[in-house]
Amino acid sequence: MPRVRSGLARTAAALAGGLALAVLAASPAMADTSQSTASALQISLLGGGLASSGSTSATNDGTTESISGNQSPPLAVLGAQTVIAAGVLAQNVRAYNDGTSAACAGVLGPGGAVTIGVGGSCIVTPGAAVNLTLGTSGLASIALVADAIYSSCTATSSPSATGSTSLVNARITSTILGVETTLLSLPVNPAPNTGLNVPGLINLTLNGQSSSGLGQLSVTALNLTALGGALAGVTIGSVSCGANAVAPPIPVIPLAGAPIALGIGALAAGTGGGISLWRRRRATARN
Structure with a gap:
Protein backbone atom coordinates (compact mmCIF):
# COMPACT_ATOMS: atom_id res chain seq x y z
CA MET A 1 0.00 0.00 0.00
CA ALA A 29 3.79 39.33 -21.63
CA MET A 30 3.00 42.85 -20.47
CA ALA A 31 4.08 45.95 -22.42
CA ASP A 32 3.32 49.62 -21.81
CA THR A 33 2.17 51.91 -24.61
CA SER A 34 2.98 55.63 -24.87
CA GLN A 35 2.32 58.67 -27.08
CA SER A 36 3.12 62.37 -27.50
CA THR A 37 2.62 65.21 -30.01
CA ALA A 38 4.21 68.62 -30.59
CA SER A 39 3.72 71.72 -32.74
CA ALA A 40 6.11 74.69 -32.76
CA LEU A 41 4.15 77.62 -34.21
CA GLN A 42 0.81 78.61 -35.68
CA ILE A 43 0.03 82.07 -37.04
CA SER A 44 -3.61 83.02 -37.58
CA LEU A 45 -4.57 85.88 -39.87
CA LEU A 46 -7.82 87.76 -40.08
CA GLY A 47 -9.97 86.25 -42.81
CA GLY A 48 -9.03 82.68 -41.91
CA GLY A 49 -5.45 82.47 -43.18
CA LEU A 50 -3.18 80.11 -41.26
CA ALA A 51 0.56 79.54 -41.30
CA SER A 52 1.62 76.43 -39.42
CA SER A 53 4.78 74.49 -38.70
CA GLY A 54 2.69 71.32 -38.77
CA SER A 55 3.08 68.78 -36.01
CA THR A 56 5.02 65.68 -35.02
CA SER A 57 3.83 62.64 -33.13
CA ALA A 58 5.41 59.64 -31.44
CA THR A 59 3.76 56.37 -30.47
CA ASN A 60 5.05 53.17 -28.96
CA ASP A 61 3.09 49.90 -28.91
CA GLY A 62 5.30 48.48 -26.17
CA THR A 63 8.06 47.26 -28.47
CA THR A 64 8.57 49.80 -31.28
CA GLU A 65 8.66 53.61 -31.36
CA SER A 66 7.17 55.32 -34.42
CA ILE A 67 7.73 59.04 -35.10
CA SER A 68 5.96 61.00 -37.84
CA GLY A 69 6.44 64.60 -38.95
CA ASN A 70 9.44 66.94 -39.10
CA GLN A 71 10.93 67.66 -35.68
CA SER A 72 12.94 70.62 -36.99
CA PRO A 73 10.84 72.18 -39.76
CA PRO A 74 12.33 75.08 -41.75
CA LEU A 75 10.67 78.49 -41.63
CA ALA A 76 9.72 77.94 -45.26
CA VAL A 77 6.84 75.68 -44.13
CA LEU A 78 5.12 78.84 -42.82
CA GLY A 79 4.76 80.17 -46.36
CA ALA A 80 4.56 83.83 -47.31
CA GLN A 81 4.07 85.39 -43.88
CA THR A 82 5.71 88.45 -42.36
CA VAL A 83 5.51 87.60 -38.65
CA ILE A 84 8.83 85.73 -38.29
CA ALA A 85 11.76 86.19 -40.66
CA ALA A 86 14.51 84.27 -38.85
CA GLY A 87 14.64 81.69 -36.10
CA VAL A 88 14.40 78.00 -35.24
CA LEU A 89 11.23 75.91 -35.03
CA ALA A 90 11.42 72.91 -32.67
CA GLN A 91 8.80 70.19 -32.15
CA ASN A 92 10.51 67.16 -30.63
CA VAL A 93 8.70 64.02 -29.45
CA ARG A 94 9.59 60.67 -27.89
CA ALA A 95 7.56 57.60 -26.86
CA TYR A 96 9.32 54.83 -24.95
CA ASN A 97 8.40 51.19 -24.41
CA ASP A 98 8.38 51.57 -20.63
CA GLY A 99 5.19 53.61 -20.74
CA THR A 100 6.80 57.06 -20.65
CA SER A 101 6.61 59.80 -23.28
CA ALA A 102 7.91 63.35 -23.69
CA ALA A 103 7.54 66.37 -25.96
CA CYS A 104 9.17 69.79 -26.37
CA ALA A 105 8.04 72.51 -28.78
CA GLY A 106 8.59 76.19 -29.40
CA VAL A 107 10.51 78.94 -31.14
CA LEU A 108 14.13 79.99 -30.64
CA GLY A 109 16.43 82.59 -32.13
CA PRO A 110 18.87 81.73 -34.92
CA GLY A 111 21.49 79.24 -33.71
CA GLY A 112 19.25 77.80 -30.99
CA ALA A 113 18.48 74.11 -30.54
CA VAL A 114 16.19 71.81 -28.55
CA THR A 115 16.65 68.14 -27.70
CA ILE A 116 14.92 65.72 -25.33
CA GLY A 117 17.24 64.48 -22.61
CA VAL A 118 17.18 61.71 -20.01
CA GLY A 119 13.86 61.54 -18.21
CA GLY A 120 12.11 63.51 -20.94
CA SER A 121 13.56 66.90 -20.00
CA CYS A 122 13.98 69.60 -22.64
CA ILE A 123 17.59 70.59 -23.22
CA VAL A 124 17.57 74.06 -24.81
CA THR A 125 20.48 75.96 -26.29
CA PRO A 126 19.29 79.54 -26.93
CA GLY A 127 20.66 81.40 -29.91
CA ALA A 128 20.20 85.01 -30.87
CA ALA A 129 16.91 86.76 -30.16
CA VAL A 130 13.88 85.83 -32.25
CA ASN A 131 11.52 88.63 -33.31
CA LEU A 132 7.85 88.08 -34.14
CA THR A 133 6.27 91.15 -35.70
CA LEU A 134 2.72 91.49 -34.41
CA GLY A 135 1.62 94.62 -36.29
CA THR A 136 1.65 98.38 -35.91
CA SER A 137 0.03 100.89 -33.60
CA GLY A 138 0.26 104.36 -35.05
CA LEU A 139 3.94 104.86 -35.89
CA ALA A 140 5.05 102.04 -33.57
CA SER A 141 5.92 98.52 -34.62
CA ILE A 142 4.72 96.00 -32.03
CA ALA A 143 6.73 92.78 -31.62
CA LEU A 144 7.24 89.74 -29.43
CA VAL A 145 10.97 89.35 -28.74
CA ALA A 146 12.66 86.44 -26.94
CA ASP A 147 15.68 84.18 -26.87
CA ALA A 148 13.42 81.13 -26.56
CA ILE A 149 9.76 80.34 -25.93
CA TYR A 150 8.88 76.67 -25.46
CA SER A 151 6.73 74.18 -23.57
CA SER A 152 7.38 70.63 -22.43
CA CYS A 153 5.48 67.66 -21.05
CA THR A 154 6.10 64.14 -19.82
CA ALA A 155 3.70 61.30 -19.05
CA THR A 156 3.89 57.82 -17.55
CA SER A 157 1.61 54.80 -17.50
CA SER A 158 1.34 54.92 -13.70
CA PRO A 159 -0.61 57.15 -14.79
CA SER A 160 0.80 60.67 -14.33
CA ALA A 161 1.58 63.73 -16.46
CA THR A 162 3.44 67.00 -15.91
CA GLY A 163 4.15 70.05 -18.05
CA SER A 164 5.81 73.44 -17.97
CA THR A 165 6.62 76.56 -20.00
CA SER A 166 9.80 78.61 -20.28
CA LEU A 167 10.11 82.09 -21.78
CA VAL A 168 13.72 83.25 -21.96
CA ASN A 169 14.12 87.05 -22.07
CA ALA A 170 10.63 87.34 -23.56
CA ARG A 171 8.89 90.70 -23.88
CA ILE A 172 6.40 92.72 -25.90
CA THR A 173 8.08 95.75 -27.46
CA SER A 174 7.18 98.93 -29.28
CA THR A 175 9.70 100.41 -31.72
CA ILE A 176 9.49 103.94 -33.13
CA LEU A 177 12.25 105.30 -35.37
CA GLY A 178 14.59 102.54 -34.25
CA VAL A 179 14.06 103.12 -30.52
CA GLU A 180 12.74 100.05 -28.71
CA THR A 181 10.55 100.29 -25.63
CA THR A 182 9.43 97.32 -23.55
CA LEU A 183 5.67 97.38 -23.07
CA LEU A 184 5.43 94.12 -21.11
CA SER A 185 8.06 91.73 -19.72
CA LEU A 186 6.93 88.12 -19.67
CA PRO A 187 7.72 85.80 -16.71
CA VAL A 188 10.35 83.13 -17.27
CA ASN A 189 8.31 80.27 -15.74
CA PRO A 190 4.66 81.35 -15.64
CA ALA A 191 2.08 79.49 -13.58
CA PRO A 192 -0.46 77.42 -15.52
CA ASN A 193 -2.98 79.50 -17.46
CA THR A 194 -1.41 82.88 -16.69
CA GLY A 195 -3.30 85.72 -18.37
CA LEU A 196 -1.62 89.02 -19.31
CA ASN A 197 -2.38 91.90 -21.67
CA VAL A 198 -1.20 95.13 -23.18
CA PRO A 199 -4.40 97.21 -22.98
CA GLY A 200 -5.87 97.93 -26.37
CA LEU A 201 -3.25 95.84 -28.20
CA ILE A 202 -2.71 92.25 -27.10
CA ASN A 203 -4.14 89.53 -24.87
CA LEU A 204 -1.83 86.69 -23.76
CA THR A 205 -2.24 83.29 -22.13
CA LEU A 206 1.02 81.76 -20.90
CA ASN A 207 1.58 78.12 -19.98
CA GLY A 208 -1.93 77.14 -21.00
CA GLN A 209 -2.67 73.69 -19.60
CA SER A 210 -5.58 71.30 -20.05
CA SER A 211 -6.21 67.60 -19.53
CA SER A 212 -8.68 65.10 -20.94
CA GLY A 213 -8.16 62.74 -18.02
CA LEU A 214 -5.70 61.16 -15.61
CA GLY A 215 -2.27 60.66 -17.16
CA GLN A 216 -2.82 63.09 -20.07
CA LEU A 217 -1.72 66.73 -20.34
CA SER A 218 -1.66 69.36 -23.10
CA VAL A 219 0.48 72.49 -22.73
CA THR A 220 0.76 75.64 -24.86
CA ALA A 221 3.66 77.96 -24.07
CA LEU A 222 2.06 81.14 -25.41
CA ASN A 223 -1.23 82.02 -27.03
CA LEU A 224 -1.51 85.60 -28.24
CA THR A 225 -4.56 87.40 -29.58
CA ALA A 226 -4.02 90.73 -31.32
CA LEU A 227 -6.75 93.32 -30.93
CA GLY A 228 -6.16 95.06 -34.24
CA GLY A 229 -4.43 94.89 -37.61
CA ALA A 230 -4.25 91.91 -39.98
CA LEU A 231 -2.89 89.49 -37.37
CA ALA A 232 -5.49 87.50 -35.44
CA GLY A 233 -3.23 85.44 -33.20
CA VAL A 234 -0.04 83.49 -32.59
CA THR A 235 0.30 80.13 -30.82
CA ILE A 236 3.77 78.99 -29.77
CA GLY A 237 4.85 75.63 -28.39
CA SER A 238 1.91 73.23 -28.18
CA VAL A 239 2.63 69.76 -26.76
CA SER A 240 0.59 66.80 -25.52
CA CYS A 241 1.71 63.72 -23.58
CA GLY A 242 -0.31 60.60 -22.75
CA ALA A 243 -2.52 59.01 -21.96
CA ASN A 244 -0.06 56.12 -21.68
CA ALA A 245 -1.25 52.72 -20.48
CA VAL A 246 -0.37 49.16 -19.66
CA ALA A 247 -1.16 47.14 -22.77
CA PRO A 248 -3.63 44.20 -22.64
CA PRO A 249 -2.02 40.81 -21.89
CA ILE A 250 -0.40 39.18 -24.91
CA PRO A 251 -0.16 35.37 -24.44
CA VAL A 252 3.14 33.85 -25.53
CA ILE A 253 1.02 30.92 -26.71
CA PRO A 254 -2.11 32.21 -28.53
Missing part, protein backbone atom coordinates in the same frame (compact mmCIF):
# COMPACT_ATOMS: atom_id res chain seq x y z
CA PRO A 2 2.78 2.53 0.79
CA ARG A 3 4.23 1.89 -2.66
CA VAL A 4 0.87 2.58 -4.30
CA ARG A 5 0.46 5.81 -2.36
CA SER A 6 4.00 6.84 -3.24
CA GLY A 7 3.27 6.18 -6.90
CA LEU A 8 0.08 8.21 -6.77
CA ALA A 9 1.96 11.08 -5.17
CA ARG A 10 4.61 10.96 -7.86
CA THR A 11 1.94 10.86 -10.56
CA ALA A 12 0.15 13.86 -9.04
CA ALA A 13 3.42 15.75 -8.84
CA ALA A 14 4.22 14.95 -12.45
CA LEU A 15 0.75 16.05 -13.55
CA ALA A 16 1.09 19.32 -11.63
CA GLY A 17 4.51 19.90 -13.14
CA GLY A 18 3.24 19.30 -16.64
CA LEU A 19 0.30 21.64 -16.18
CA ALA A 20 2.60 24.26 -14.64
CA LEU A 21 4.77 24.17 -17.74
CA ALA A 22 1.73 24.73 -19.92
CA VAL A 23 0.50 27.62 -17.76
CA LEU A 24 3.93 29.26 -17.67
CA ALA A 25 4.19 28.96 -21.44
CA ALA A 26 0.86 30.73 -21.82
CA SER A 27 1.52 33.46 -19.23
CA PRO A 28 0.98 37.00 -20.56
CA LEU A 255 -5.46 31.29 -27.02
CA ALA A 256 -6.08 28.96 -29.95
CA GLY A 257 -2.97 27.02 -28.97
CA ALA A 258 -3.76 26.86 -25.25
CA PRO A 259 -5.53 23.44 -25.49
CA ILE A 260 -2.48 22.06 -27.28
CA ALA A 261 -0.21 23.44 -24.57
CA LEU A 262 -2.40 21.93 -21.86
CA GLY A 263 -2.48 18.64 -23.76
CA ILE A 264 1.31 18.59 -23.92
CA GLY A 265 1.45 19.28 -20.20
CA ALA A 266 -1.02 16.49 -19.47
CA LEU A 267 0.86 14.13 -21.79
CA ALA A 268 4.10 14.90 -19.99
CA ALA A 269 2.42 14.25 -16.67
CA GLY A 270 0.81 11.06 -17.92
CA THR A 271 4.08 9.77 -19.35
CA GLY A 272 5.83 10.45 -16.06
CA GLY A 273 3.08 8.62 -14.16
CA GLY A 274 3.15 5.67 -16.58
CA ILE A 275 6.90 5.24 -16.20
CA SER A 276 6.54 5.32 -12.43
CA LEU A 277 3.82 2.60 -12.50
CA TRP A 278 5.95 0.39 -14.81
CA ARG A 279 8.88 0.63 -12.43
CA ARG A 280 6.72 -0.43 -9.48
CA ARG A 281 5.34 -3.47 -11.34
CA ARG A 282 8.82 -4.50 -12.43
CA ALA A 283 10.09 -4.27 -8.89
CA THR A 284 7.13 -6.36 -7.63
CA ALA A 285 7.80 -9.07 -10.26
CA ARG A 286 11.41 -9.33 -9.14
CA ASN A 287 10.38 -9.79 -5.55
Whole structure:
Protein backbone atom coordinates (compact mmCIF):
# COMPACT_ATOMS: atom_id res chain seq x y z
CA MET A 1 0.00 0.00 0.00
CA PRO A 2 2.78 2.53 0.79
CA ARG A 3 4.23 1.89 -2.66
CA VAL A 4 0.87 2.58 -4.30
CA ARG A 5 0.46 5.81 -2.36
CA SER A 6 4.00 6.84 -3.24
CA GLY A 7 3.27 6.18 -6.90
CA LEU A 8 0.08 8.21 -6.77
CA ALA A 9 1.96 11.08 -5.17
CA ARG A 10 4.61 10.96 -7.86
CA THR A 11 1.94 10.86 -10.56
CA ALA A 12 0.15 13.86 -9.04
CA ALA A 13 3.42 15.75 -8.84
CA ALA A 14 4.22 14.95 -12.45
CA LEU A 15 0.75 16.05 -13.55
CA ALA A 16 1.09 19.32 -11.63
CA GLY A 17 4.51 19.90 -13.14
CA GLY A 18 3.24 19.30 -16.64
CA LEU A 19 0.30 21.64 -16.18
CA ALA A 20 2.60 24.26 -14.64
CA LEU A 21 4.77 24.17 -17.74
CA ALA A 22 1.73 24.73 -19.92
CA VAL A 23 0.50 27.62 -17.76
CA LEU A 24 3.93 29.26 -17.67
CA ALA A 25 4.19 28.96 -21.44
CA ALA A 26 0.86 30.73 -21.82
CA SER A 27 1.52 33.46 -19.23
CA PRO A 28 0.98 37.00 -20.56
CA ALA A 29 3.79 39.33 -21.63
CA MET A 30 3.00 42.85 -20.47
CA ALA A 31 4.08 45.95 -22.42
CA ASP A 32 3.32 49.62 -21.81
CA THR A 33 2.17 51.91 -24.61
CA SER A 34 2.98 55.63 -24.87
CA GLN A 35 2.32 58.67 -27.08
CA SER A 36 3.12 62.37 -27.50
CA THR A 37 2.62 65.21 -30.01
CA ALA A 38 4.21 68.62 -30.59
CA SER A 39 3.72 71.72 -32.74
CA ALA A 40 6.11 74.69 -32.76
CA LEU A 41 4.15 77.62 -34.21
CA GLN A 42 0.81 78.61 -35.68
CA ILE A 43 0.03 82.07 -37.04
CA SER A 44 -3.61 83.02 -37.58
CA LEU A 45 -4.57 85.88 -39.87
CA LEU A 46 -7.82 87.76 -40.08
CA GLY A 47 -9.97 86.25 -42.81
CA GLY A 48 -9.03 82.68 -41.91
CA GLY A 49 -5.45 82.47 -43.18
CA LEU A 50 -3.18 80.11 -41.26
CA ALA A 51 0.56 79.54 -41.30
CA SER A 52 1.62 76.43 -39.42
CA SER A 53 4.78 74.49 -38.70
CA GLY A 54 2.69 71.32 -38.77
CA SER A 55 3.08 68.78 -36.01
CA THR A 56 5.02 65.68 -35.02
CA SER A 57 3.83 62.64 -33.13
CA ALA A 58 5.41 59.64 -31.44
CA THR A 59 3.76 56.37 -30.47
CA ASN A 60 5.05 53.17 -28.96
CA ASP A 61 3.09 49.90 -28.91
CA GLY A 62 5.30 48.48 -26.17
CA THR A 63 8.06 47.26 -28.47
CA THR A 64 8.57 49.80 -31.28
CA GLU A 65 8.66 53.61 -31.36
CA SER A 66 7.17 55.32 -34.42
CA ILE A 67 7.73 59.04 -35.10
CA SER A 68 5.96 61.00 -37.84
CA GLY A 69 6.44 64.60 -38.95
CA ASN A 70 9.44 66.94 -39.10
CA GLN A 71 10.93 67.66 -35.68
CA SER A 72 12.94 70.62 -36.99
CA PRO A 73 10.84 72.18 -39.76
CA PRO A 74 12.33 75.08 -41.75
CA LEU A 75 10.67 78.49 -41.63
CA ALA A 76 9.72 77.94 -45.26
CA VAL A 77 6.84 75.68 -44.13
CA LEU A 78 5.12 78.84 -42.82
CA GLY A 79 4.76 80.17 -46.36
CA ALA A 80 4.56 83.83 -47.31
CA GLN A 81 4.07 85.39 -43.88
CA THR A 82 5.71 88.45 -42.36
CA VAL A 83 5.51 87.60 -38.65
CA ILE A 84 8.83 85.73 -38.29
CA ALA A 85 11.76 86.19 -40.66
CA ALA A 86 14.51 84.27 -38.85
CA GLY A 87 14.64 81.69 -36.10
CA VAL A 88 14.40 78.00 -35.24
CA LEU A 89 11.23 75.91 -35.03
CA ALA A 90 11.42 72.91 -32.67
CA GLN A 91 8.80 70.19 -32.15
CA ASN A 92 10.51 67.16 -30.63
CA VAL A 93 8.70 64.02 -29.45
CA ARG A 94 9.59 60.67 -27.89
CA ALA A 95 7.56 57.60 -26.86
CA TYR A 96 9.32 54.83 -24.95
CA ASN A 97 8.40 51.19 -24.41
CA ASP A 98 8.38 51.57 -20.63
CA GLY A 99 5.19 53.61 -20.74
CA THR A 100 6.80 57.06 -20.65
CA SER A 101 6.61 59.80 -23.28
CA ALA A 102 7.91 63.35 -23.69
CA ALA A 103 7.54 66.37 -25.96
CA CYS A 104 9.17 69.79 -26.37
CA ALA A 105 8.04 72.51 -28.78
CA GLY A 106 8.59 76.19 -29.40
CA VAL A 107 10.51 78.94 -31.14
CA LEU A 108 14.13 79.99 -30.64
CA GLY A 109 16.43 82.59 -32.13
CA PRO A 110 18.87 81.73 -34.92
CA GLY A 111 21.49 79.24 -33.71
CA GLY A 112 19.25 77.80 -30.99
CA ALA A 113 18.48 74.11 -30.54
CA VAL A 114 16.19 71.81 -28.55
CA THR A 115 16.65 68.14 -27.70
CA ILE A 116 14.92 65.72 -25.33
CA GLY A 117 17.24 64.48 -22.61
CA VAL A 118 17.18 61.71 -20.01
CA GLY A 119 13.86 61.54 -18.21
CA GLY A 120 12.11 63.51 -20.94
CA SER A 121 13.56 66.90 -20.00
CA CYS A 122 13.98 69.60 -22.64
CA ILE A 123 17.59 70.59 -23.22
CA VAL A 124 17.57 74.06 -24.81
CA THR A 125 20.48 75.96 -26.29
CA PRO A 126 19.29 79.54 -26.93
CA GLY A 127 20.66 81.40 -29.91
CA ALA A 128 20.20 85.01 -30.87
CA ALA A 129 16.91 86.76 -30.16
CA VAL A 130 13.88 85.83 -32.25
CA ASN A 131 11.52 88.63 -33.31
CA LEU A 132 7.85 88.08 -34.14
CA THR A 133 6.27 91.15 -35.70
CA LEU A 134 2.72 91.49 -34.41
CA GLY A 135 1.62 94.62 -36.29
CA THR A 136 1.65 98.38 -35.91
CA SER A 137 0.03 100.89 -33.60
CA GLY A 138 0.26 104.36 -35.05
CA LEU A 139 3.94 104.86 -35.89
CA ALA A 140 5.05 102.04 -33.57
CA SER A 141 5.92 98.52 -34.62
CA ILE A 142 4.72 96.00 -32.03
CA ALA A 143 6.73 92.78 -31.62
CA LEU A 144 7.24 89.74 -29.43
CA VAL A 145 10.97 89.35 -28.74
CA ALA A 146 12.66 86.44 -26.94
CA ASP A 147 15.68 84.18 -26.87
CA ALA A 148 13.42 81.13 -26.56
CA ILE A 149 9.76 80.34 -25.93
CA TYR A 150 8.88 76.67 -25.46
CA SER A 151 6.73 74.18 -23.57
CA SER A 152 7.38 70.63 -22.43
CA CYS A 153 5.48 67.66 -21.05
CA THR A 154 6.10 64.14 -19.82
CA ALA A 155 3.70 61.30 -19.05
CA THR A 156 3.89 57.82 -17.55
CA SER A 157 1.61 54.80 -17.50
CA SER A 158 1.34 54.92 -13.70
CA PRO A 159 -0.61 57.15 -14.79
CA SER A 160 0.80 60.67 -14.33
CA ALA A 161 1.58 63.73 -16.46
CA THR A 162 3.44 67.00 -15.91
CA GLY A 163 4.15 70.05 -18.05
CA SER A 164 5.81 73.44 -17.97
CA THR A 165 6.62 76.56 -20.00
CA SER A 166 9.80 78.61 -20.28
CA LEU A 167 10.11 82.09 -21.78
CA VAL A 168 13.72 83.25 -21.96
CA ASN A 169 14.12 87.05 -22.07
CA ALA A 170 10.63 87.34 -23.56
CA ARG A 171 8.89 90.70 -23.88
CA ILE A 172 6.40 92.72 -25.90
CA THR A 173 8.08 95.75 -27.46
CA SER A 174 7.18 98.93 -29.28
CA THR A 175 9.70 100.41 -31.72
CA ILE A 176 9.49 103.94 -33.13
CA LEU A 177 12.25 105.30 -35.37
CA GLY A 178 14.59 102.54 -34.25
CA VAL A 179 14.06 103.12 -30.52
CA GLU A 180 12.74 100.05 -28.71
CA THR A 181 10.55 100.29 -25.63
CA THR A 182 9.43 97.32 -23.55
CA LEU A 183 5.67 97.38 -23.07
CA LEU A 184 5.43 94.12 -21.11
CA SER A 185 8.06 91.73 -19.72
CA LEU A 186 6.93 88.12 -19.67
CA PRO A 187 7.72 85.80 -16.71
CA VAL A 188 10.35 83.13 -17.27
CA ASN A 189 8.31 80.27 -15.74
CA PRO A 190 4.66 81.35 -15.64
CA ALA A 191 2.08 79.49 -13.58
CA PRO A 192 -0.46 77.42 -15.52
CA ASN A 193 -2.98 79.50 -17.46
CA THR A 194 -1.41 82.88 -16.69
CA GLY A 195 -3.30 85.72 -18.37
CA LEU A 196 -1.62 89.02 -19.31
CA ASN A 197 -2.38 91.90 -21.67
CA VAL A 198 -1.20 95.13 -23.18
CA PRO A 199 -4.40 97.21 -22.98
CA GLY A 200 -5.87 97.93 -26.37
CA LEU A 201 -3.25 95.84 -28.20
CA ILE A 202 -2.71 92.25 -27.10
CA ASN A 203 -4.14 89.53 -24.87
CA LEU A 204 -1.83 86.69 -23.76
CA THR A 205 -2.24 83.29 -22.13
CA LEU A 206 1.02 81.76 -20.90
CA ASN A 207 1.58 78.12 -19.98
CA GLY A 208 -1.93 77.14 -21.00
CA GLN A 209 -2.67 73.69 -19.60
CA SER A 210 -5.58 71.30 -20.05
CA SER A 211 -6.21 67.60 -19.53
CA SER A 212 -8.68 65.10 -20.94
CA GLY A 213 -8.16 62.74 -18.02
CA LEU A 214 -5.70 61.16 -15.61
CA GLY A 215 -2.27 60.66 -17.16
CA GLN A 216 -2.82 63.09 -20.07
CA LEU A 217 -1.72 66.73 -20.34
CA SER A 218 -1.66 69.36 -23.10
CA VAL A 219 0.48 72.49 -22.73
CA THR A 220 0.76 75.64 -24.86
CA ALA A 221 3.66 77.96 -24.07
CA LEU A 222 2.06 81.14 -25.41
CA ASN A 223 -1.23 82.02 -27.03
CA LEU A 224 -1.51 85.60 -28.24
CA THR A 225 -4.56 87.40 -29.58
CA ALA A 226 -4.02 90.73 -31.32
CA LEU A 227 -6.75 93.32 -30.93
CA GLY A 228 -6.16 95.06 -34.24
CA GLY A 229 -4.43 94.89 -37.61
CA ALA A 230 -4.25 91.91 -39.98
CA LEU A 231 -2.89 89.49 -37.37
CA ALA A 232 -5.49 87.50 -35.44
CA GLY A 233 -3.23 85.44 -33.20
CA VAL A 234 -0.04 83.49 -32.59
CA THR A 235 0.30 80.13 -30.82
CA ILE A 236 3.77 78.99 -29.77
CA GLY A 237 4.85 75.63 -28.39
CA SER A 238 1.91 73.23 -28.18
CA VAL A 239 2.63 69.76 -26.76
CA SER A 240 0.59 66.80 -25.52
CA CYS A 241 1.71 63.72 -23.58
CA GLY A 242 -0.31 60.60 -22.75
CA ALA A 243 -2.52 59.01 -21.96
CA ASN A 244 -0.06 56.12 -21.68
CA ALA A 245 -1.25 52.72 -20.48
CA VAL A 246 -0.37 49.16 -19.66
CA ALA A 247 -1.16 47.14 -22.77
CA PRO A 248 -3.63 44.20 -22.64
CA PRO A 249 -2.02 40.81 -21.89
CA ILE A 250 -0.40 39.18 -24.91
CA PRO A 251 -0.16 35.37 -24.44
CA VAL A 252 3.14 33.85 -25.53
CA ILE A 253 1.02 30.92 -26.71
CA PRO A 254 -2.11 32.21 -28.53
CA LEU A 255 -5.46 31.29 -27.02
CA ALA A 256 -6.08 28.96 -29.95
CA GLY A 257 -2.97 27.02 -28.97
CA ALA A 258 -3.76 26.86 -25.25
CA PRO A 259 -5.53 23.44 -25.49
CA ILE A 260 -2.48 22.06 -27.28
CA ALA A 261 -0.21 23.44 -24.57
CA LEU A 262 -2.40 21.93 -21.86
CA GLY A 263 -2.48 18.64 -23.76
CA ILE A 264 1.31 18.59 -23.92
CA GLY A 265 1.45 19.28 -20.20
CA ALA A 266 -1.02 16.49 -19.47
CA LEU A 267 0.86 14.13 -21.79
CA ALA A 268 4.10 14.90 -19.99
CA ALA A 269 2.42 14.25 -16.67
CA GLY A 270 0.81 11.06 -17.92
CA THR A 271 4.08 9.77 -19.35
CA GLY A 272 5.83 10.45 -16.06
CA GLY A 273 3.08 8.62 -14.16
CA GLY A 274 3.15 5.67 -16.58
CA ILE A 275 6.90 5.24 -16.20
CA SER A 276 6.54 5.32 -12.43
CA LEU A 277 3.82 2.60 -12.50
CA TRP A 278 5.95 0.39 -14.81
CA ARG A 279 8.88 0.63 -12.43
CA ARG A 280 6.72 -0.43 -9.48
CA ARG A 281 5.34 -3.47 -11.34
CA ARG A 282 8.82 -4.50 -12.43
CA ALA A 283 10.09 -4.27 -8.89
CA THR A 284 7.13 -6.36 -7.63
CA ALA A 285 7.80 -9.07 -10.26
CA ARG A 286 11.41 -9.33 -9.14
CA ASN A 287 10.38 -9.79 -5.55
